[in-house]
Amino acid sequence: MFEREELIRFAHCDPAGIVFYPQYFVLLNGLVEDWFTDGLGVDSAELVTVRKMGTPTARMDCTFSRPSRLGDRLVLGLTVTKIGNSAIDLDVQGRVGDEIRLKARQTLVVCCLETMKSVPIPPEIRTGLARYCRDGCSSEEKV
Amino acid sequence: MFEREELIRFAHCDPAGIVFYPQYFVLLNGLVEDWFTDGLGVDSAELVTVRKMGTPTARMDCTFSRPSRLGDRLVLGLTVTKIGNSAIDLDVQGRVGDEIRLKARQTLVVCCLETMKSVPIPPEIRTGLARYCRDGCSSEEKV
Amino acid sequence: MFEREELIRFAHCDPAGIVFYPQYFVLLNGLVEDWFTDGLGVDSAELVTVRKMGTPTARMDCTFSRPSRLGDRLVLGLTVTKIGNSAIDLDVQGRVGDEIRLKARQTLVVCCLETMKSVPIPPEIRTGLARYCRDGCSSEEKV
Amino acid sequence: MFEREELIRFAHCDPAGIVFYPQYFVLLNGLVEDWFTDGLGVDSAELVTVRKMGTPTARMDCTFSRPSRLGDRLVLGLTVTKIGNSAIDLDVQGRVGDEIRLKARQTLVVCCLETMKSVPIPPEIRTGLARYCRDGCSSEEKV
Numbered sequence: 001m002f003e004r005e006e007l008i009r010f011a012h013c014d015p016a017g018i019v020f021y022p023q024y025f026v027l028l029n030g031l032v033e034d035w036f037t038d039g040l041g042v043d044s045a046e047l048v049t050v051r052k053m054g055t056p057t058a059r060m061d062c063t064f065s066r067p068s069r070l071g072d073r074l075v076l077g078l079t080v081t082k083i084g085n086s087a088i089d090l091d092v093q094g095r096v097g098d099e100i101r102l103k104a105r106q107t108l109v110v111c112c113l114e115t116m117k118s119v120p121i122p123p124e125i126r127t128g129l130a131r132y133c134r135d136g137c138s139s140e141e142k143v
Numbered sequence: 144m145f146e147r148e149e150l151i152r153f154a155h156c157d158p159a160g161i162v163f164y165p166q167y168f169v170l171l172n173g174l175v176e177d178w179f180t181d182g183l184g185v186d187s188a189e190l191v192t193v194r195k196m197g198t199p200t201a202r203m204d205c206t207f208s209r210p211s212r213l214g215d216r217l218v219l220g221l222t223v224t225k226i227g228n229s230a231i232d233l234d235v236q237g238r239v240g241d242e243i244r245l246k247a248r249q250t251l252v253v254c255c256l257e258t259m260k261s262v263p264i265p266p267e268i269r270t271g272l273a274r275y276c277r278d279g280c281s282s283e284e285k286v
Numbered sequence: 287m288f289e290r291e292e293l294i295r296f297a298h299c300d301p302a303g304i305v306f307y308p309q310y311f312v313l314l315n316g317l318v319e320d321w322f323t324d325g326l327g328v329d330s331a332e333l334v335t336v337r338k339m340g341t342p343t344a345r346m347d348c349t350f351s352r353p354s355r356l357g358d359r360l361v362l363g364l365t366v367t368k369i370g371n372s373a374i375d376l377d378v379q380g381r382v383g384d385e386i387r388l389k390a391r392q393t394l395v396v397c398c399l400e401t402m403k404s405v406p407i408p409p410e411i412r413t414g415l416a417r418y419c420r421d422g423c424s425s426e427e428k429v
Numbered sequence: 430m431f432e433r434e435e436l437i438r439f440a441h442c443d444p445a446g447i448v449f450y451p452q453y454f455v456l457l458n459g460l461v462e463d464w465f466t467d468g469l470g471v472d473s474a475e476l477v478t479v480r481k482m483g484t485p486t487a488r489m490d491c492t493f494s495r496p497s498r499l500g501d502r503l504v505l506g507l508t509v510t511k512i513g514n515s516a517i518d519l520d521v522q523g524r525v526g527d528e529i530r531l532k533a534r535q536t537l538v539v540c541c542l543e544t545m546k547s548v549p550i551p552p553e554i555r556t557g558l559a560r561y562c563r564d565g566c567s568s569e570e571k572v
Contacts, residue, residue, distance in 0.1 A: 022168035045500025071474025188357025214331025311451035347490035
């Protein structure tokens with residue numbers, strides 16, 4: 001599992017004093033960026049700006065079980081559950097201490113940002129993904 | 144179906160020139176606000192500030208089928224699929240013309256914002272919900 | 287003066303129940319977009335996507351005199367105070383009814399988005415600007 | 430000077446591939462939070478949630494001299510220039526390496542979040558501020 005801790009800031013919170021749910025997705029986007037750079041060894045900024053590739057989200061299925069509050073230290077983590085030709089399925093969770101705040105299943109699709117068409121997962125990313133696969137993770141690659 | 148058109152603005156778009164997916168959820172939150180105020184006849188600001196009630200999202204399962212771009216006129220719409228004691232299940236979609244951009248199933252839970260505990264759906268909201276129920280919508284209410 | 291009314295939404299507000307100040311700038315950016323499209327007759331989305339021109343903010347000097355709250359109807363307005371070769375100076379204000387919430391002086395610079403270099407204000411924009419000039423507005427154009 | 434480095438992320442950038450200016454203010458808000466917690470020794474989350482005090486921005490005068498891009502490591506820093514009874518004036522800057530990206534003068538006002546009225550700067554905050562005063566910084570306190 002790739003994990004990062006994020007401080008819940010004033011900017012994340014709504015008038016109810018809890019994280020406004022779209023802000024969780026901003027945080028999860030940062031988690032994926034850090035995972036590419038630090039976990040997969042593929043600089044996420046360079047991927048976008050130099051290689052003109054991105055990983056837009058094709059599906060996000062997220063359950064929010066408990067609210068998070070200003071000052072919480074939210075630990076976000078992800079594992080890979082399925083590797084397709086262009087798509088990467090993730091299990092994502094957010095917790096504070098042992099308390100789960102959210103669980104999500106997310107599908108990323110590797111795309112060319114100029115055409116917005118999916119492209120095969122580049123080999124060096126595919127190699128890196130294996131390290132974050134949980135048991136039973138399936139992998140397909142068109143030949 | 145309750146519908147609203149939203150202009151895709153510069154602030155919604157990312158370096159790929161398409162809507163950054165968390166921004167869709169900001170727009171969907173606005174849709175629910177407008178639906179309460181204009182569709183259900185329950186002022187969404189007053190609900191929060193005077194009655195100290197809110198409708199946090201317990202689950203969001205969203206599939207993004209096509210990207211949206213700066214200047215698109217995104218039509219967001221929702222129908223009710225299930226009414227629980229505190230929970231409201233919605234089918235949500237976003238389209239530009241006839242092209243679907245996103246489809247989502249969302250669960251809102253009516254909560255007291257001071258305790259963050261779920262509360263029964265207030266009667267006048269429950270009454271309004273019926274108008275947005277699609278065929279087969281189920282409704283439960285604890286007695 | 288070019289004016290637009292914006293509803294203060296849940297997404298704009300912070301744990302203090304008032305507009306989080308960076309959200310005012312998101313709203314002001316939308317004001318400038320609408321002004322280009324509806325006031326100057328230059329579609330702001332097309333300007334960016336087709337003509338590859340933008341109007342980044344070079345300076346923003348904003349005083350927030352009173353907080354705005356969920357449900358407020360904030361009327362944002364702008365006038366032009368100075369027209370340079372590439373730069374446009376604006377006076378911006380936000381009010382709810384007669385109560386001023388913010389006053390700002392903003393400098394936009396017309397840029398080519400591919401080089402991020404300033405370019406002369408295109409003639410059809412320059413012509414439109416004149417309609418929004420307040421008394422004493424100066425205009426310069428390099429020949 | 431209190432300094433923090435922030436990675437410029439995908440979420441901060443606009444279709445021009447540069448930081449969308451309201452996002453700078455989200456980052457500056459985080460800088461002030463970290464400064465309170467780590468620089469002044471006053472936990473910024475506790476200040477809001479327990480002591481019901483906040484530091485809304487009364488004025489922000491910011492000049493953006495050069496754009497920042499995805500992957501930039503933006504170093505944000507602040508010093509105190511004036512300490513009033515309730516108001517704190519800051520000089521803020523953002524740079525990448527030696528290149529200045531923004532310079533700002535910001536006025537914070539210590540407020541009670543329940544009344545939104547200004548309150549005198551609490552003594553332990555006032556004491557901490559002295560460490561971040563630049564030469565010529567003035568300090569007033571009503572007696």
